[in-house]
Structures are given as structure tokens and as C-alpha cells.
Amino acid sequence: xxxxxxxxxxxxxxxxxxxxxxxxxxxxxxxxxxxxxxxxxxxxxxxxxxxxxxxxxxxxxxxxxxxxxxxxxxxxxxxxxxxxxxxxxxxxxxxxxxxxxxxxxxxxxxxxxxxxxxxxxxxxxxxxxxxxxxxxxxxxxxxxxxxxxxxxxxxxxxxxxxxxxxxxxxxxxxxxxxxxxxxxxxxxxxxxxxxxxxxxxxx
Numbered sequence: 001x002x003x004x005x006x007x008x009x010x011x012x013x014x015x016x017x018x019x020x021x022x023x024x025x026x027x028x029x030x031x032x033x034x035x036x037x038x039x040x041x042x043x044x045x046x047x048x049x050x051x052x053x054x055x056x057x058x059x060x061x062x063x064x065x066x067x068x069x070x071x072x073x074x075x076x077x078x079x080x081x082x083x084x085x086x087x088x089x090x091x092x093x094x095x096x097x098x099x100x101x102x103x104x105x106x107x108x109x110x111x112x113x114x115x116x117x118x119x120x121x122x123x124x125x126x127x128x129x130x131x132x133x134x135x136x137x138x139x140x141x142x143x144x145x146x147x148x149x150x151x152x153x154x155x156x157x158x159x160x161x162x163x164x165x166x167x168x169x170x171x172x173x174x175x176x177x178x179x180x181x182x183x184x185x186x187x188x189x190x191x192x193x194x195x196x197x198x199x200x201x202x203x
Contacts, residue, residue, distance in 0.1 A: 035059050038072050039079060044151040050164050054173050058082060083175035083191065088112055090194035092186050103128045109190065125182055126163070129189050141193060142166040148181050161188040167196040 036052050039045045047055065055078075062078055063070045070078075093108035093115070102121050105128035109116045120132025130141045145164040150157045161184035163174045174192025178184030 035075060038075055042072060042076055043079075045079075045160055046149055048145065048147045048162050048164075050145060051162055051173050051175065055079060055082075083173065084177060086187070086191060086194070088194055088197075090190050090197075092183065092190055095183075095186065097125060097128075097182075105129055105132060107132065107186065126185055126189055129186055133189070133193055137193075137197060139193065139196065140168055143189075144171070146185070148185060151177070159184045161185040163188045163192055165189070165192045167193055170196055172196055 035056055036047055039047060039055075058078060059070055059075060062074065089110070089112040091110045093110055095105060095107035098104040098106075103124055104121045105119065105125060107118045107129065109118055116136060118129070118132035118136055120128040120130070120135060122128040122131050126143060126146065130143060133139065134141060142165065143163060144166055146162065148159055148161040150159055152158075158177055158179055159181040160177050161175070161181065163185070165172050165174060172192045172195050174188040174190070174195075176184045176187035176191055178187055
């Protein structure tokens with residue numbers, strides 16, 4: 001009949017015969033940590049902080065809409081749908097890089113309405129792509145942040161790229177996985193910019 005004064009002590013799930021994975025539950029009140037852990041465990045992705053924040057909001061919206069927990073499978077599908085799938089059918093094709101006083105890029109871009117040829121120049125491949133996209137669409141793009149990493153060790157490893165863009169003053173995140181850093185970086189920029197392009201076309 002007496003209250004117990006018990007300190008809050010964290011425990012190792014193994015002490016209860018469980019694993020960390022078994023006790024992770026994601027709902028509308030969950031923070032970034034659980035979501036980030038699941039994506040790194042299942043897809044090998046190391047999300048930068050700004051992408052953790054952006055995706056956590058999407059997960060919270062999904063959880064609020066369903067009024068239930070969001071499973072690891074739903075989280076993976078949500079991430080792939082919003083970031084990894086080429087936005088509205090925009091996918092890079094063949095591209096060619098050159099180097100003189102600066103980087104030059106020629107790229108074939110597959111779009112929902114057909115193929116486009118982009119060409120641009122800049123200090124690096126991303127800047128060259130941004131230059132080419134701006135020429136084609138008239139959109140003003142600033143690259144606010146960028147990161148990339150290999151998904152596994154070895155020469156055959158694929159790469160993941162993450163880019164934070166400001167497109168005509170609107171922030172957007174682009175993510176892609178490619179056969180190498182260059183192709184992943186190019187597709188990540190296209191995925192981010194194409195989201196704003198699609199919104200513009202629907203307006």
C-alpha cells in the first residue's frame with residue numbers, strides 16, 4: 001500500500017531477452033533517433049541532420065493519419081517514395097564530363113514528356129548540373145548542403161548522396177543511390193529540383 005521511490009534506470013534489452021530492434025516503436029511522438037536507426041540498419045543510409053528532420057516530419061504525419069505506430073516496412077516505403085524514387089519520372093541517362101578551366105557536363109535527362117539534353121559548366125559536377133538545369137527551366141537553385149557515403153566497402157560498392165537545395169526560395173531535399181558518387185549526386189539534385197518543378201506545373 002506504500003508508494004515506491006524508484007529511480008529511472010535505463011536497462012539493456014538483452015537483460016529481458018529482447019533486442020534493441022524489438023523495442024523500437026515509431027509513432028507520432030517519436031523523435032529522429034528511432035527513424036534514423038532503422039534506415040541505417042535496413043538500407044545502410046546515414047542521413048544528415050537536415051534530412052533527419054525533414055523525414056521525421058513525414059513519418060509523424062503518416063503516424064497521425066493512421067493513428068497508430070508506423071512499422072519499419074512502412075518507414076522504408078515512405079522514404080523510398082518521397083526521396084529515392086525519381087520524382088515524377090525524372091531520371092538521368094547518359095552523361096559526359098569534361099575538364100578545362102572548369103567542369104563541363106552534358107547529360108541526357110528522361111522526363112515524363114520525353115528526353116532532354118542538359119549542358120552546363122561549373123567548379124564541380126553538381127554546380128555544372130545546376131547551371132544546366134537553370135538554363136533549361138529558368139529556376140534559380142542554390143546548393144545549401146551536400147553529403148555522400150559508400151553503402152558498403154569494396155570497389156563494387158554503391159553510393160548514397162544527399163543534397164539540400166533552395167529552388168526559387170523553397171527548400172527541398174534530394175536523395176539518390178547510384179553505382180558511384182557522381183551518378184548518385186546527379187540524380188539526387190534532379191530528385192530535389194524535380195519536386196519543385198512538378199509543383200510548379202500543377203499550380
